[in-house]
Amino acid sequence: MDLIELKSITGLTLVLSRRGAGIAALYAPDRNGALSNVCLRPDEDENTGTFSGATIAPVAGRVSGGAVSISGAAYCMPQNDGANCLHSGPGTLGRAVWDVVYRSGSEVRFQKALAHGGCGLPGNRVFTADYRLCGNCFSLELSAVSDRDTFVNMTNHAYWNLSGNWAADAYDHELQIFSDAVWYNDKDHLPQKLCRVQNSAFDYRLPRTIRSALGESAGADQLRNANGYNNAFALNGRPAVRLCHPGSGRRMIIETDAPCLIFYSGGYLPIAGSALAFEPQLVPDAPRLLGAKLPLLRKGAVFRTVSSYRFDAF
Numbered sequence: 001m002d003l004i005e006l007k008s009i010t011g012l013t014l015v016l017s018r019r020g021a022g023i024a025a026l027y028a029p030d031r032n033g034a035l036s037n038v039c040l041r042p043d044e045d046e047n048t049g050t051f052s053g054a055t056i057a058p059v060a061g062r063v064s065g066g067a068v069s070i071s072g073a074a075y076c077m078p079q080n081d082g083a084n085c086l087h088s089g090p091g092t093l094g095r096a097v098w099d100v101v102y103r104s105g106s107e108v109r110f111q112k113a114l115a116h117g118g119c120g121l122p123g124n125r126v127f128t129a130d131y132r133l134c135g136n137c138f139s140l141e142l143s144a145v146s147d148r149d150t151f152v153n154m155t156n157h158a159y160w161n162l163s164g165n166w167a168a169d170a171y172d173h174e175l176q177i178f179s180d181a182v183w184y185n186d187k188d189h190l191p192q193k194l195c196r197v198q199n200s201a202f203d204y205r206l207p208r209t210i211r212s213a214l215g216e217s218a219g220a221d222q223l224r225n226a227n228g229y230n231n232a233f234a235l236n237g238r239p240a241v242r243l244c245h246p247g248s249g250r251r252m253i254i255e256t257d258a259p260c261l262i263f264y265s266g267g268y269l270p271i272a273g274s275a276l277a278f279e280p281q282l283v284p285d286a287p288r289l290l291g292a293k294l295p296l297l298r299k300g301a302v303f304r305t306v307s308s309y310r311f312d313a314f
Helices: 210-214 220-226 286-293
Strands: 003-007 013-017 022-029 035-037 067-070 073-076 099-103 107-114 125-134 137-146 174-177 179-185 191-196 230-235 241-245 250-256 260-264 276-281 302-313
Touching: 003 107, 003 125, 013 125, 022 250, 022 302, 067 286, 179 220, 191 230, 220 230, 241 276, 250 276, 276 302
Parallel strands: none
Antiparallel strands: 003 013, 013 022, 022 035, 067 073, 099 107, 107 125, 125 137, 137 302, 174 241, 179 191, 179 230, 230 260, 241 250, 250 302, 260 276
């Protein structure tokens, strides 16, 4: 991998990779100023399923049957997750090597083209991932353009453990998700029903440890389905997530303009729960759930979504 390092005056250090336009590491200080990597490193085997740190494009998440309707025409994305498409199939840009088209001491712009028909969708498309580091915060702006109407749902698939200890689970982290409703999934992890989070294992409106929430009986069937969390939360606005690790004093706050955020608690990682993924995006399986209201990327228009990640210590 070609790695690029950005470092701020606070010591926050962001290491980026051309593969997947991804985050290879993020070194953040604890309450005593000691730096540790808190972002799961990318897979050495690019065929594994974690997508650690990668920018997922053109479409993140699962699409049932791979079926997408665009301007009255039916398209089929590759079925690489049973009968469904996951993260755009084998041709996903989350595995591709992107070009570096701009670089400064605080910013990197990655870009990757995808030809008409790539990942089963129309349009000659160009995808861009802009990382900017300033002080104790970095932002990620994801954008795309196309010469035909198409469907785009980009995200970043970073995993976090603010303790920096990858040999243990992260269930001792205190989590707050600014959401009143969550999508319950079927056995194939496809969202089926939007439910209130109140008095359930999905109620993170106030900070609580993940371990305490896992013990809730309401919603337990959903947790068994994914060996933890793998659900889409409908966001209230900004911020979206506040994650704290009491032991180290590290805290991460995520803000995003995306309407939804997937919380995956890493139940199928080699060490279950050792890292936590928060993926801002449209609701998964949006072509089915949104139908005629599916937001398409129109020819000549720009898809754009911005998320920021702020780190401090308490």
